[in-house]
Amino acid sequence: MKRAFGMTSALFVFLISAAGAASAQDVAPAARIDTGDTAWILVSAALVMLMTPGLALFYGGMVRRKNVLGTIMHSFIAIALVSVQWILIGYSLAFGPDIKGIIGSLDWAGLSGVALTPNADYAPTVPHLAFMIYQAMFAVITPALISGAFAERMKFSAYLLFTLLWTTIVYDPVAHWVWGNGGWLKQLGVLDFAGGIVVHATSGFSALAAALFIGKRKGFLHEPMPPHDLPMTVLGAGLLWFGWFGFNAGSALSSGQLATMAFVTTHTAAVSATLTWIFVEWLHRGKPTMFGAATGSIAGLATITPAAGFVGPLPALVIGIAAGLLCYTALNAKTRFGYDDSLDAFGVHGVGGTLGTVMAGVFASIAINSSGANGLVFGNPKQLAIQAGSVLLAASYSFVASLVLFKIIDSIVGLRIDGEQETEGLDISQHGESGYTI
Amino acid sequence: MKRAFGMTSALFVFLISAAGAASAQDVAPAARIDTGDTAWILVSAALVMLMTPGLALFYGGMVRRKNVLGTIMHSFIAIALVSVQWILIGYSLAFGPDIKGIIGSLDWAGLSGVALTPNADYAPTVPHLAFMIYQAMFAVITPALISGAFAERMKFSAYLLFTLLWTTIVYDPVAHWVWGNGGWLKQLGVLDFAGGIVVHATSGFSALAAALFIGKRKGFLHEPMPPHDLPMTVLGAGLLWFGWFGFNAGSALSSGQLATMAFVTTHTAAVSATLTWIFVEWLHRGKPTMFGAATGSIAGLATITPAAGFVGPLPALVIGIAAGLLCYTALNAKTRFGYDDSLDAFGVHGVGGTLGTVMAGVFASIAINSSGANGLVFGNPKQLAIQAGSVLLAASYSFVASLVLFKIIDSIVGLRIDGEQETEGLDISQHGESGYTI
Amino acid sequence: MKRAFGMTSALFVFLISAAGAASAQDVAPAARIDTGDTAWILVSAALVMLMTPGLALFYGGMVRRKNVLGTIMHSFIAIALVSVQWILIGYSLAFGPDIKGIIGSLDWAGLSGVALTPNADYAPTVPHLAFMIYQAMFAVITPALISGAFAERMKFSAYLLFTLLWTTIVYDPVAHWVWGNGGWLKQLGVLDFAGGIVVHATSGFSALAAALFIGKRKGFLHEPMPPHDLPMTVLGAGLLWFGWFGFNAGSALSSGQLATMAFVTTHTAAVSATLTWIFVEWLHRGKPTMFGAATGSIAGLATITPAAGFVGPLPALVIGIAAGLLCYTALNAKTRFGYDDSLDAFGVHGVGGTLGTVMAGVFASIAINSSGANGLVFGNPKQLAIQAGSVLLAASYSFVASLVLFKIIDSIVGLRIDGEQETEGLDISQHGESGYTI
């Protein structure tokens, strides 16, 4: 209890200053705030928040019964842990006053100076705090995506440590590079509408690092490990899809034409990827599966993310098809390489995020988004190079940084539960509870 | 794989033109777009999209364990299949330039000319593409509703074929008649605020055709077939109810008084139908059930749909009561006729949609919606006749067209799985996967 | 059936008048309605509606399999029963023309005079009916919260009776005191942004009364009674959290700075309470649980509710920590007192609501909300006294009134099911259905 009380008192110092900042906020004119835009951003923030519980179910249904709570916990606790980090330092590191294009300063730590008046650099018609909380939801879900790679075998304490460090040294900087005012990749002109690089490539390649470092689950490829509750996974996919409209269309940071286009391309890519997936599966395996359809939809959504506000509906249809083909291939190739990316965090988000970022370089059109750029098919191959280079770089950084983090954490608290705990399951060994009673 | 790649290349031809269209869009002034209205339509589109996963769970919980994935798949894949059809031709057939009041032309195929500027005929204050995607979600859920009638026994390939053909020759034309600019029923002055005819009557009567054509489930009325997971069904009902606010209030196509009235009447009818249902059940069967309450709420929501924006709260309360009484009676009478509308798609949507359309002719008031009409109780019996005639006609067309489709499909791929597959269940026989592990 | 038909005809008398009222509405100018604000309130109303199915699952997962439907039914049927009461009399009692600060008159019964034009006293930029339906969702969830206290043992008929009477004699008056135009606590200057007193303290202390009056479950502390499906509970928590953004940020009754601040503080308190909970649990019990994290998040959300629009982000962080510490302690102390608040409705909502109301008196700042007040830390101890006094009074009233209601209902229909029914479970004994098949 001491610790908690400590935190409490520690925080009291902030309070007065915080309120001070707040009052400063109030004086400033709110004239420029648009109620429609603000309503849309707040709704989008709520939608993106819902994605993480959605992910919890999406992943939770895929594991064995004995690991359902531990798997759900990975996502659920990320909401809490990362949000607190975001408020205290994360937002400032990612979006605060730029330092050499690499990172934001800590001037906005504890949200000091993050006002209710708009920040013209990020979203000129909504309160700055609305932009902050909307972005918080992105920071939350990203490390949760990684958890699919080391499902059913990671120590909970190690998971907390990893998530806290990863969001601080991987997510926050990369978010700054790509979206932060003054970020160097942003300066370079990279296009990442809603996080193909920042969210999916970073988490996907960190997931690959995780799968390689932590090793296979006990009995992998020897015992059968079918999903214990696929309807739960489908429910998760449905909530993710629903929330993704806030994720992509919300990234227009206003309500109107751009949000509409991002909404349409998001849905379009999701549906074409889903159809592609089941037809390919049908040809390849003889039967189209519900699990495949759900996986395909998420692959399509992840892939369109960086391109959503830069391309038109038909390019989005094509991007969805490409997502279905490539991610399906990745998932089926996996077993050949024999690493255990248990819930395919790399195969879906790493591959999809990278593909989508490149695709944005192919199909982007200033006719769709004047603040964007033209891609390859509109005569600008340079953009494709920028896209490919940027994602490659962010992916490599994420991969290496994650490996380092795992090494460190493993030596401190140990990354993996022991064999008996793995047999017993995460729920009992890590949390002392069971998901279900008979 | 070939096929998929074929599609890809085939689509490339569209791309440039598509982008062209888009650029055309951008030049046009966006002045008339309202951020609040657009936010509301985008949110509503997301809400209606969520209804289909909600329906998947609503139906999924009602079937036997061995069919849970196959049943969920019916809804889930409809999102993908119908959305693609909608983008390529469906939207154009339903809302495109009118041909003799019967059907839309293909001028808008592939969304060409469907711009980010508003279309004054449909929604003057939101981007045309927002209206398009909002309507897409209606097209998606309608065939999924039918799947309740032939649950647990239809071949997946036949389902895909049926859904694709049905949405094209039943949904798109009827949508054009009632909502399309120049549609003949619209000219006639029929009132269908959010789809009592277009969604519920068409799907409900097609469901009746399905139940009659495909025949009973093996062991029907002999073996017990209780729902395998009613909490799943209740969750589905909750998501449907939530989404229905977007379905009905969103149909105001703007944010304000009309949306508010539709929101209020929708909730009012849902609650009065729910209460009515459990009290009638209590009197009739001795016990009020959770399954009954959930069913009643959906019956109320389906029934108010056509009237939502034309009547006041108290008439909505009465419509809800009528929905509870009539749908309850329909479900309980069913067994006497002995056809197997397994999940009561007809009993709820066919009966409810028809009742609601007629009720709109009774309680509609131009005092509520000046662009509507007065109904019987406000001295205009003619409206009642128009409503009854229109729904009768649309229902008959749907019934007959569906029978024809089933006949054709049955002769091509076969409609029904064989006895052993039925014993084994859809999940294993059609999809090669199981919903749960022990 | 007779009864139902009786209701129908009975309602017909209203109809014409209702339509009359409606027409009256239409004449009035709608000029002052803001589309962004209205979109936000309608979305918020939908979000709050979803909280009750969310609560159904949150509670449903905690009980034993044999009681899952009966438990879910408590929440589900409250939507129907309370909404109807709200439309007929509840809204008028709570928000109608004031009578001596104690209660609203029945002038607005049946929503007569509740127009589509804004009511300047409550929400000047949205239709009055939008405010009405938004508030309806609050009335709905409040009695449902209580049901956690008498889970697994209350007679369904008694539950219906209790809910109807409780919402009428406890919720409606207290809502009037605190929020109603002219309500005496409002006059006194109490701060309750979204229902710390009106929703959580009233339901929480009524829950305590319930637990004490109805007695322990058969086998309590003797047989193990673990939750039968914790993933269901987590899903419920996720939906509650999602909906809570509408609950708290929607209470700004407009879209903009105040809604944004309430949104941010809500999320902040939720996450800090969640973290606090698992760390305390870890120290105290040796393992952090998923169930604990979910419980902590709800405790944080309930606690911030009264303060959401009056405090800044960092105070919210502190309030969340306090919520985690205090509610955790309350839940763990419970067993010592040995009453059976089965799902901790008092421990979470009673304790949290009271704590939050007091905290608002500590951290409130007119710098955050000019229409609010300053709290203790901003030099106004008086506000703290007002807060403490008001919540104490409302809590006591709720506790006593509930005891009286239970006594009366017990003597009329009997409050509790008999031992055999309890062994059999609510689902079979009260509803004649089972949640799952094997």
Next chain:
Amino acid sequence: MKLVKCIVQPYKLDDVKAAVTALNIHGMTVSEVRGFGRQKGHKEVYRGAEYTVDFVPKVEIEIVVADNVVKQVIDAVVKAARSGKVGDGKIFVTDVEDVIRIRTGESGEAAL
């Protein structure tokens, strides 16, 4: 007394119950089991991974009866549970030395 343990197809449970009660035997205990035998299982694919499931769902019906009716019971079950397809199941007969009815403490055939 004998324990007649019948492993049958799940959808045959009601028929077997009817057949047995027709012999005026009003007691049995049923459990869900998974069987492995001549009846072939099926293949399941989850994302990349393929599993062959050899265990098929069956129900096990345990009926304890007096020695003199064992034959009839077996015949009744066989008749009711037979579909003629591989996987119809088996009946195992074992000896039961004593039976006690918990409610009354009665033992032997009286307890049935």
Next chain:
Amino acid sequence: MKLVKCIVQPYKLDDVKAAVTALNIHGMTVSEVRGFGRQKGHKEVYRGAEYTVDFVPKVEIEIVVADNVVKQVIDAVVKAARSGKVGDGKIFVTDVEDVIRIRTGESGEAAL
């Protein structure tokens, strides 16, 4: 050795376990079963359809014990599981020819 197979009311499981362990018998195997007997089932209605459910949930407790303690075990179980109401359940006693402890390979009573 004997196999004492007890079919009891689910909520009696803990009491039976306590009673048996009190005899210093530290092993049993439990499974969820559904019973059909004198105890009447109940009616369930789903939308239009009515079902009578004759099977009631029970637990089956299998305890293998040395011959000399069979009697005590039976008495202990009967005492613990009895509520006096129809449906309390049955105990079936059958002979066990051998027992092997997998961990050690021990057999006979030593393996218990």
Next chain:
Amino acid sequence: MKLVKCIVQPYKLDDVKAAVTALNIHGMTVSEVRGFGRQKGHKEVYRGAEYTVDFVPKVEIEIVVADNVVKQVIDAVVKAARSGKVGDGKIFVTDVEDVIRIRTGESGEAAL
């Protein structure tokens, strides 16, 4: 014939199945059970409430075989199911008087 009833760790099921089929025995019936024995359970905490769960998940494998192969089957199962840790499980051998194959009506060893 004998009924070889094996209670083993759930994750050993596949190994046991393989070992038994290796003896050309192509039939068994499996059910999920909960075991109580020397192997210790664990503690679970739900909000305030603490429970000790003594029952651990096991699978019960019933194999009916001809007398002459009982020994081999037991050895195969022991070998496959052994991990050396407490909780590996037990094998109970009981006599089976008759076996009937429902599909064909065959009885005795021919029915296996």
